[in-house]
Structures are given as C-alpha cells and as structure tokens.
Amino acid sequence: xxxxxxxxxxxxxxxxxxxxxxxxxxxxxxxxxxxxxxxxxxxxxxxxxxxxxxxxxxxxxxxxxxxxxxxxxxxxxxxxxxxxxxxxxxxxxxxxxxxxxxxxxxxxxxxxxxxxxxxxxxxxxxxxxxxxxxxxxxxxxxxxxxxxxxxxxxxxxxxxxxxxxxxxxxxxxxxxxxxxxxxxxxxxxxxxxxxxxxxxxxxxxxxxxxxxxxxxxxxxxxxxxxxxxxxxxxxxxxxxxxxxxxxxxxxxxxxxxxxxxxxxxxxxxxxxxxxxxxxxxxxxxxxxxxxxxxxxxxxxxxxxxxxxxxxxxxxxxxxxxxxxx
Amino acid sequence: xxxxxxxxxxxxxxxxxxxxxxxxxxxxxxxxxxxxxxxxxxxxxxxxxxxxxxxxxxxxxxxxxxxxxxxxxxxxxxxxxxxxxxxxxxxxxxxxxxxxxxxxxxxxxxxxxxxxxxxxxxxxxxxxxxxxxxxxxxxxxxxxxxxxxxxxxxxxxxxxxxxxxxxxxxxxxxxxxxxxxxxxxxxxxxxxxxxxxxxxxxxxxxxxxxxxxxxxxxxxxxxxxxxxxxxxxxxxxxxxxxxxxxxxxxxxxxxxxxxxxxxxxxxxxxxxxxxxxxxxxxxxxxxxxxxxxxxxxxxxxxxxxxxxxxxxxxxxxxxxxxxxxxxxxxxxxxxxxxxxxxxxxxxxxxx
Numbered sequence: 001x002x003x004x005x006x007x008x009x010x011x012x013x014x015x016x017x018x019x020x021x022x023x024x025x026x027x028x029x030x031x032x033x034x035x036x037x038x039x040x041x042x043x044x045x046x047x048x049x050x051x052x053x054x055x056x057x058x059x060x061x062x063x064x065x066x067x068x069x070x071x072x073x074x075x076x077x078x079x080x081x082x083x084x085x086x087x088x089x090x091x092x093x094x095x096x097x098x099x100x101x102x103x104x105x106x107x108x109x110x111x112x113x114x115x116x117x118x119x120x121x122x123x124x125x126x127x128x129x130x131x132x133x134x135x136x137x138x139x140x141x142x143x144x145x146x147x148x149x150x151x152x153x154x155x156x157x158x159x160x161x162x163x164x165x166x167x168x169x170x171x172x173x174x175x176x177x178x179x180x181x182x183x184x185x186x187x188x189x190x191x192x193x194x195x196x197x198x199x200x201x202x203x204x205x206x207x208x209x210x211x212x213x214x215x216x217x218x219x220x221x222x223x224x225x226x227x228x229x230x231x232x233x234x235x236x237x238x239x240x241x242x243x244x245x246x247x248x249x250x251x252x253x254x255x256x257x258x259x260x261x262x263x264x265x266x267x268x269x270x271x272x273x274x275x276x277x278x279x280x281x282x283x284x285x286x287x288x289x290x291x292x293x294x295x296x297x298x299x300x301x302x303x304x305x306x307x308x309x310x311x312x313x314x315x316x317x318x319x320x321x322x323x324x325x
Numbered sequence: 326x327x328x329x330x331x332x333x334x335x336x337x338x339x340x341x342x343x344x345x346x347x348x349x350x351x352x353x354x355x356x357x358x359x360x361x362x363x364x365x366x367x368x369x370x371x372x373x374x375x376x377x378x379x380x381x382x383x384x385x386x387x388x389x390x391x392x393x394x395x396x397x398x399x400x401x402x403x404x405x406x407x408x409x410x411x412x413x414x415x416x417x418x419x420x421x422x423x424x425x426x427x428x429x430x431x432x433x434x435x436x437x438x439x440x441x442x443x444x445x446x447x448x449x450x451x452x453x454x455x456x457x458x459x460x461x462x463x464x465x466x467x468x469x470x471x472x473x474x475x476x477x478x479x480x481x482x483x484x485x486x487x488x489x490x491x492x493x494x495x496x497x498x499x500x501x502x503x504x505x506x507x508x509x510x511x512x513x514x515x516x517x518x519x520x521x522x523x524x525x526x527x528x529x530x531x532x533x534x535x536x537x538x539x540x541x542x543x544x545x546x547x548x549x550x551x552x553x554x555x556x557x558x559x560x561x562x563x564x565x566x567x568x569x570x571x572x573x574x575x576x577x578x579x580x581x582x583x584x585x586x587x588x589x590x591x592x593x594x595x596x597x598x599x600x601x602x603x604x605x606x607x608x609x610x611x612x613x614x615x616x617x618x619x620x621x622x623x624x625x626x627x628x629x630x631x632x633x634x635x636x637x638x639x640x641x642x643x644x645x646x647x648x649x650x651x652x653x654x655x656x657x658x659x660x661x662x663x664x665x666x667x668x669x670x671x672x673x674x675x676x
Binding site for chain 2: 046047145159160162190191192194216219220223242243246256257260261262263264266267271273275277
C-alpha cells in the first residue's frame with residue numbers, strides 16, 4: 001500500500017497466532033501498514049478484528065502463547081530482534097502506549113507525579129528534582145487544572161477524564177516518536193471524550209509524533225485520523241485517507257459499517273445491517289473473510305483465494321475483487 | 326393472583342400516562358468515621374418528575390453519574406424511593422390494591438428491564454430457554470406452557486428455537502445474548518420495558534440489528550419503552566421524547582425534534598456539540614465544555630450545571646432554576662429559558 005521514503009513504522013506480513021494445547025486462534029493474518037512521521041493512522045474494526053493485537057505486537061506486549069511472524073520496524077529498528085534490555089529502552093522511549101482503562105494502566109499505590117517521574121528518570125537518567133519539574137510541565141501540557149496539587153494525587157482521587165490525561169502525560173514523558181493509543185476515549189463521557197480527542201490531536205501536532213489509534217467508533221476516527229485502515233478477521237480490508245474513505249468506501253464491509261452506524265436524520269428509517277457475525281478465527285481465512293456476509297459475493301472467485309489489495313487511486317486500496325485496479 | 330395469560334386491560338384509557346413519576350428522590354449515605362456516621366450523601370436522584378406516555382419511547386441521556394441508571398432502578402423498584410410517588414396507569418405503585426394501588430409483584434410483571442451487560446444478566450448454568458421460562462413459571466404458568474412461550478419468544482427475537490433453545494449463555498455471541506435478554510424481558514407480557522444501555526456493549530453492525538429488532542417488537546407487542554443511553558445518535562433514532570439528566574436532575578425534556586433542533590439548556594447544547602462528526606472536513610477545534618461532571622456528593626448550589634456553564638451569572642448560584650415551559654411539552658430547567666428569572670439573557674430568549 002502507500003509507502004513513504006522512510007516510514008516511522010513499517011509492518012510487513014504481520015501475523016499473530018495464539019496457540020494453546022487445544023486450539024489456535026489466527027488473530028492477525030498478514031497485515032501490511034506504514035506510518036509516516038507526524039501522521040495519525042486509525043485502525044478501525046469491530047471486536048475480534050485483530051486491531052488491538054496488531055497494536056500490542058508493535059510493542060511486543062503479547063503473551064508467550066502468541067506466535068508473531070513478519071516484519072515490525074519502528075524508527076528504523078527491527079522490533080522482533082530486540083533483546084529484553086533493548087525492549088525496555090524502546091518502550092516508553094521511542095514508543096509509548098495509552099490504554100482504554102486508565103485505572104488499570106496506572107499504578108494505584110503511586111502518585112501521578114511519581115509515575116511520570118519514574119519514566120523520566122529511567123529513560124533520561126534525570127535527577128529526582130529534574131524529573132519532578134518535568135512531571136509538572138507534563139501535567140500542564142495535558143491541561144490538568146491545578147497541576148501542582150495533582151502531582152501528589154493518587155489515580156483513584158482523579159475523575160475519569162483527568163486520569164486519562166494523566167496517563168497521556170506518563171506516555172508523553174520521554175517525547176516518544178510513536179504513540180500507540182488503544183481506544184483511549186471509549187470509556188469516557190461524550191463531553192470529556194471530545195476534550196481528550198482534541199487534546200491528543202493538539203499534542204500530536206505540537207510534538208510531531210506519529211500516532212496509531214485503534215477504535216471501533218467511526219466518529220472518533222473521523223475526528224482524529226489522517227488515514228484509516230479498516231480491519232476485518234485479522235486483515236486490513238481497506239485503507240485510505242479519512243475523508244475519501246468516510247465519503248465512499250470501496251470495500252463492502254466498511255460500506256456496511258457506515259450504513260449500520262446510527263447518525264442524525266435516520267429517524268423512522270430502517271437501519272441497514274450486516275447480516276451474520278464475524279467468522280471464527282480458528283482457521284486462517286482461505287478466501288475473502290467477509291464473503292459469507294457480503295451482499296455482492298460471487299461464489300467461486302470470492303472464496304477461492306484471499307483477494308489481493310487493489311488500488312484504484314494512489315493512496316487508497318481495498319481487498320475486494322470488485323474494486324477496479 | 327391474576328393468571329399471567331389474561332390480557333392486561335388498558336385501565337386508565339389512552340390519555341392516562343403509563344407511568345407518572347413525581348418528586349423522585351434517592352440519596353445514598355456514605356458511612357465513615359468511628360461510629361459509622363453518615364459523613365456525606367450522594368445525591369443520585371433529586372426531585373425528578375416525568376411521565377411516560379402510552380406507546381411512546383422515552384429516551385434518557387446523560388453522562389456517567391447523572392443518575393440515569395439509578396432512575397431506571399427506581400422505576401423498576403430494585404431500589405426503594407426516599408421520596409416521591411409512582412403512579413402506573415392510574416394506580417399507585419406499591420400500595421394496597423384495595424385503595425386503588427398496584428402491588429409490587431404485579432407491577433414488576435408489567436414492567437421489565439434489559440441491562441447493558443448481556444452476560445452478567447443471564448444465569449450461566451441455565452439453558453437460555455429455561456432462563457426465559459423462569460419468570461412465567463414464578464408467576465404461575467405451568468412448565469410446559471412456559472417453555473412453549475419461551476420458544477415463541479426466541480423465534481420472535483430472531484433466534485431459531487430448534488437451534489438455540491438448549492444453549493447456554495457462553496455459547497452465544499454478545500448480540501445473541503442481548504436478544505435472549507430482550508426475549509426474557511418480554512416473557513411476562515409486560516407493557517413497559519426499561520432498556521438500560523441495551524446496545525452500548527455491542528459492535529456497530531450488531532447494534533443496528535438489535536435496534537431494528539426493538540422497533541419491530543414494540544410494534545408487534547404494543548410496548549412502551551424507556552431507553553437509557555449515553556449515545557445521542559441512538560437516542561435520537563429510537564425515541565419519541567427525550568429527557569436529559571445532569572447530576573441527578575432533569576435538565577431538559579421534550580419531543581425529540583425540539584430537543585435536537587432547538588435545545589434550550591446549555592448542557593444539552595454542549596452534549597449535542599460533543600458528538601464526533603463523521604465528516605473530517607468539519608472537525609471542531611475547541612471542545613464545547615471543559616472539565617468533568619462534578620461529583621454528585623457535593624453538587625453546586627443553585628443550578629447544578631453552573632460550574633461548567635459558559636453563561637453562568639450570580640443568579641445561577643443563588644436560585645435553582647425552575648422548569649420553563651417552551652411549548653409543545655418542551656421544558657428546560659435553565660434561568661435563560663425563564664423570562665422572569667433575572668438572568669441577563671433570559672429576556673432575549675423569551676422575546
């Protein structure tokens with residue numbers, strides 16, 4: 001798909017299987033993605049599409065039962081080849097991650113200030129005093145009111161929105177080149193979600209970070225993404241600039257998803273649905289994984305082989321045999 | 326006891342609200358200190374009054390902590406009221422039937438609830454057919470008939486009984502489980518169904534299936550819905566009237582079109598403006614509101630929204646606003662909507 005000269009992140013044929021004694025789950029089945037410096041890529045997909053597993057593979061956060069294959073390069077370094085020491089420098093230094101639930105991502109027995117300071121001291125070998133000053137600076141950066149007082153607060157003393165901001169501050173502590181965000185606004189209220197989204201976009205522009213943002217919410221993707229990759233059954237089925245993709249998806253799955261998303265002006269109309277449910281991933285897909293639910297399925301061609309990505313216009317691509325190119 | 330089969334008559338006539346609530350209040354004390362004294366009170370629901378009309382869908386929206394789920398539990402009488410009255414089709418809820426009331430058991434038969442967490446609300450050790458047949462059996466229906474009704478309902482919610490009836494909850498997907506919960510809620514042939522975030526945990530493509538199902542069932546069984554959600558788009562889609570809650574109070578209530586097209590309360594306006602736009606060309610640059618909703622333990626004096634309101638004036642801290650009538654059943658609890666309130670923007674709005 002689109003390939004800038006020196007991508008910040010480069011995934012080639014990434015596949016992740018979870019192998020246990022009695023079953024194997026093919027969570028990710030050949031994902032190719034690139035991310036340029038300063039770009040925001042949204043991975044959009046429903047539960048079980050492999051979007052979060054892809055994100056965790058980028059930071060080698062998957063459990064031992066996961067078999068990861070393919071190329072993962074971040075900032076020119078091969079993530080798969082790193083040893084434990086190199087990984088520790090890499091995580092929190094070059095790459096940082098924010099999660100959906102800040103209460104489980106933050107340590108409940110340390111104050112916010114201590115948790116930010118720890119990251120700074122570990123990666124930048126800063127003194128305690130420097131780390132404290134940096135922590136205060138970061139809390140102000142993420143627009144936490146009365147930041148000085150909040151440094152001494154424990155996670156449970158903060159509201160949901162402030163906790164999420166504190167987690168962003170921890171992640172940004174060492175000015176990462178790449179920020180991975182796993183549904184960071186899903187658990188927040190509507191009025192707080194938009195605040196955090198706008199904050200993330202502002203920080204991303206200020207710091208020139210690349211961001212990979214995983215979400216299931218089309219509206220959130222529309223608000224923050226430069227480019228969107230739609231995942232289904234462990235594959236990227238469509239990829240393209242956010243405006244073009246939202247305006248007219250090429251692949252029938254994102255088209256169905258857009259039709260099934262309730263928005264203003266649909267009152268009294270019947271919602272279009274995607275019949276059925278996503279496939280079981282106990283076997284790797286051999287044909288188009290969306291074929292059983294697809295309204296435009298053509299029997300032998302769709303199920304014979306996994307459709308290769310076709311690119312009708314530069315920068316856009318979809319894995320569907322009906323797409324020209 | 327009335328046998329569950331008999332059709333429940335529309336006792337109050339079409340003009341009588343199905344459920345009328347007045348002055349509903351629920352405070353939760355927080356115990357602490359040496360002798361377990363009450364050190365604070367969570368004012369979860371404070372003086373909430375509204376009516377649910379026959380055959381309508383009333384949407385309730387609000388952020389976490391605004392009291393919408395507590396309101397649902399009060400409506401279902403899973404919690405006892407601290408104050409207030411509930412009248413179900415002209416009969417006082419929880420009162421003796423000889424004084425013109427309706428007992429709790431009979432009330433709960435006519436009012437059923439669907440919860441957000443589809444897995445936690447089903448018994449993992451019962452096949453879904455038995456879960457659905459459980460309540461009719463408790464209410465006196467013989468086992469065979471209860472099972473037959475369960476199978477009919479499974480078919481009605483789109484799960485083929487032959488294939489699904491003997492399955493356990495863990496053998497179903499989230500959307501299928503939520504269908505089972507809906508079937509179970511309908512098993513007693515209720516008139517009012519409370520839906521507490523019924524589609525929030527579902528994927529978008531499944532959400533649309535369940536919403537279509539809810540619309541179909543409402544028509545087929547002549548139901549009335551109270552639909553609680555934080556998703557404003559879903560509420561707009563399904564509701565006839567919408568109630569906006571903020572910190573335990575009703576901020577605004579009205580027909581869905583007036584609320585979405587002419588919101589009068591600044592909180593409703595902010596809530597509507599917070600929806601992410603699907604169009605990247607129309608991205609917002611400034612958030613409509615700053616800060617989080619305050620803690621309901623110590624709500625602000627006067628108008629509870631004034632701490633986040635861009636139009637707050639001294640009068641907002643002094644007096645709690647009354648519900649101003651904007652016509653057509655549209656009420657807003659804001660000094661700006663009330664011509665005589667003394668707020669500098671009140672007169673302009675009234676003119």
